[in-house]
Amino acid sequence: MKRPRLLLWLLLLLTWNLTACNNDDTDPDDEIVGDWTSRSQFEGLARSAAVSFTINGKAYVGLGTDGTDKFQDFWEYTPATNTWRQIADFPGVARYQAVAFEAGGKGYVGTGYDGVNRLKDFYQYDPATNKWTQKADFAGSARYAAVGLSIDGKGYIGTGYDGNFKKDFWQYDPSTDTWTQKPSFGGNKRLGAVAFTLDGTGYILTGSDNGLVQTDVWAYNPATEQWTERRTLTNNTDEDYDYSALPRTNAVSFVVNNQGYVALGTNSGNLSDCWVYNPSEDTWTQKTSFEGAARTQAIGFGLGDLGYVGLGTTGSTRLDDFWQLAPDTESE
Incomplete structure (x- = not known):
């Protein structure tokens, strides 16, 4: 009589273990959150390779191309209010694959x-007056597909293509309208x-060098002018992470x-x-995938607790x- 009871006990234990595994809250599928919501359609013409920056809770989007024409709007x-309003046209020649950043409220x-x-060439926009002012030309070589960012009221431009692939890095000081070359990208x-x-540290990652998509991530400390490499975007079994889906261009x-x-x-x-990247832990976590069409050369910016993404090209369509992305809300 004991054997049937033992078999029954073993069967119950196995069933409990299987249930516990199926309910494991470390399942990656259970951790993917983020809710995408369609917002007011961009009011200008469809385009890719535009630029954007944010000032005082508002975003500014312009330039780009529809594949034939280039834009200045x-x-x-x-x-x-989820609304768009046209502002003064960019005064330089129409272009795409430019860079943009905010510094000191401009x-x-x-x-x-x-x-x-x-x-x-390089321009400043003042939202208080709705005017553009030409500033000192970028001190590096003329280029496109570079990156721009700002740290502590100063702007930075680096990498890109000037006929050759680049890794130089330049700082712009709005108070003196001057450029200073800094240690090249790491x-x-x-x-x-x-x-x-x-947190006052600049990060540059992804992109391609002669068609080879890059997997490295670098952090720049402006106080020490040092570049530090962070975890690579690979499948690292020794450290138990897989970021191999992250490398990409544009x-x-x-x-x-x-x-x-x-x-x-x-x-x-x-x-x-x-x-999403957590700088204190040097870790990446996948969020809910974008719910529009897969695309490249789009624009993105953050405002408050929300992210925003739009425009771009599917390859055949602008x-x-x-x-809008609510990053910590479960997708409906």
Whole structure:
């Protein structure tokens, strides 16, 4: 009589273990959160390779190309009313694959490509007066597909393509309208990378060098002028992480709640996945994938607790849709 009871006990124990495994809260599928919501369509013409910056809770989007024409128009987005308003046109030549950043309450835009020439001119936008002012030309070589970011009221431009792939890095001081060359980017030369700033540290990652998509991530400390390599975007079985889905070119990046986001772009095809970086732990976590069409050369920015992504190209079609990400909300 004891054997049936033993078998029954073993069967119950096995069933309990299987149930416990199926309910494991470390299952990666259970941890993917983030809710995407379609917002007011961009009011300008559909385009790719535009630029964006944010000032005082509003976003500014402009330039880019529809594949034939290049644009000079700029638009202001107000999240509180979910509306777009056209502002003063960019005064330089129409272009795409430029860079933009905010510093000291002003927007800055420069470099890029007009379809014939690589560019290095540089402009400031003042939202209080709705006026553009030409500033000192970028001190590096004329280029496109570079990165721009700001740290502690100063702007930075680096990497890109000037006929050769680049890794130089330059600081712009708005108070003196001057450029200063800084130690070159710590990784390989590249174009189509992304950059963001977290806790006074700049980060540059992704992009490609002669067609090879890059897997390194670098942090720049402006106080020491040192570049430090962080975890690579690979499958590292020794450290028990797999970030091999992250490398890409012409993605978007934005910052929400002092965490950096990377989404979209291309790597053997257009992508729609979205990842968030925690700088204190040097870790990446996947978020809910973007719910619009997979695309490259889109724009992205963060405002408050939300991220925003839009525009771009599928390869054959330029886009003008616009989406909002609530990063910590479960997808409906």
